[in-house]
Amino acid sequence: MSSLFRDDLLAGKVALVTGGGSGIGAQVARELASLGAKVVIAARKLERLERAAAALSEELGTTVYAKSLDIRDRDRVQACVSEIIAELGPIDILVNNGGGQFLAPAETISPNGWDAVIATNLTGTWSLTQAVAKACMLKHGGRVINITMLTGRGFPGMAHSVAARSGVEAMTRTLAVEWAQRGVRINCIAPGLVASSGLRTYPAALGILERMPAMVPVKRLARREEIAWLVAYLASPAGDYVTGQTWTVDGGHDLWAEKWPIPDPKDLGPAVPEVDSWE
Numbered sequence: 468m469s470s471l472f473r474d475d476l477l478a479g480k481v482a483l484v485t486g487g488g489s490g491i492g493a494q495v496a497r498e499l500a501s502l503g504a505k506v507v508i509a510a511r512k513l514e515r516l517e518r519a520a521a522a523l524s525e526e527l528g529t530t531v532y533a534k535s536l537d538i539r540d541r542d543r544v545q546a547c548v549s550e551i552i553a554e555l556g557p558i559d560i561l562v563n564n565g566g567g568q569f570l571a572p573a574e575t576i577s578p579n580g581w582d583a584v585i586a587t588n589l590t591g592t593w594s595l596t597q598a599v600a601k602a603c604m605l606k607h608g609g610r611v612i613n614i615t616m617l618t619g620r621g622f623p624g625m626a627h628s629v630a631a632r633s634g635v636e637a638m639t640r641t642l643a644v645e646w647a648q649r650g651v652r653i654n655c656i657a658p659g660l661v662a663s664s665g666l667r668t669y670p671a672a673l674g675i676l677e678r679m680p681a682m683v684p685v686k687r688l689a690r691r692e693e694i695a696w697l698v699a700y701l702a703s704p705a706g707d708y709v710t711g712q713t714w715t716v717d718g719g720h721d722l723w724a725e726k727w728p729i730p731d732p733k734d735l736g737p738a739v740p741e742v743d744s745w746e
């Protein structure tokens with residue numbers, strides 16, 4: 468049951484959430500399924516996905532489906548969309564949450580590293596969005612919600628990812644206009660620091676857990692629910708007149724503080740330790 472919205476808000480809708488086997492995506496899947504949507508979670512690590520789908524299914528008393536998908540593989544993107552439509556019907560809600568990056572001073576980013584981050588976060592998001600739009604949403608309408616990152620002031624240490632996410636935001640504004648009359652609404656959510664599994668990839672020396680909350684005006688990291696609730700709002704009838712926007716959910720972080728120290732490779736030690744409740 469959602470702690471915020473009416474239980475049948477998304478009844479009968481089919482939702483695809485990439486990266487739904489962990490972190491923010493798993494919470495988005497939980498929220499949409501608890502509102503009555505038929506939810507498919509998709510990512511590369513099938514075993515983890517199946518575990519997450521089984522746990523959510525048991526918790527919510529419904530079926531959450533798992534699909535193996537690398538959004539960088541265009542053929543698999545097409546096949547996965549076709550499978551979902553054949554098994555569950557047209558996709559009404561697409562949440563492009565799957566993605567990631569590694570922290571690196573710009574001069575250390577290799578050609579392969581750059582290409583991998585762009586292929587995942589920009590091209591992968593585009594391929595899946597276009598595939599779902601052509602197969603379903605341009606005929607039946609739908610909602611696309613892209614999870615990006617804070618881009619407005621750049622993002623030191625993440626030149627590759629901020630370039631990709633800025634591309635997704637510009638693509639979102641463009642598709643919002645091109646597809647408005649086809650019933651498609653498309654928006655981005657740009658989280659600040661969320662207490663979620665994605666933070667494990669960053670060096671503990673950045674002090675994300677100890678130092679960063681004090682730099683956010685609301686004095687804490689975001690909870691995963693605070694992203695998932697906005698996804699649900701945008702996917703619901705309340706979101707019908709909202710399109711082409713980037714919704715910043717960062718507790719005022721981007722308005723006030725430095726994001727984090729400009730990384731110097733010699734200062735970067737081991738990653739942030741695992742926190743069980745983030746899964």
Ligand SMILES: NC(=O)c1ccc[n+]([C@@H]2O[C@H](COP(=O)([O-])OP(=O)(O)OC[C@H]3O[C@@H](n4cnc5c(N)ncnc54)[C@H](OP(=O)(O)O)[C@@H]3O)[C@@H](O)[C@H]2O)c1
Pocket residue numbers: 485486487488489490491492509510511512513515536537538539564565566567568587591614615616617657658659660661662663664665666
């Ligand atoms: N946590 C934060 O503070 C924060 C802030 C801003 C933005 N974000 C963004 O929000 C999203 C979710 O973050 P999170 O914290 O939940 O981190 P996470 O647990 O690392 O989530 C990333 C998810 O994306 C999936 N993924 C990665 N590459 C993929 C690919 N090529 N194809 C399909 N799926 C792929 C991963 O699953 P597989 O490895 O199994 O594929 C994983 O489930 C990410 O895009 C992240 O960059 C997070």
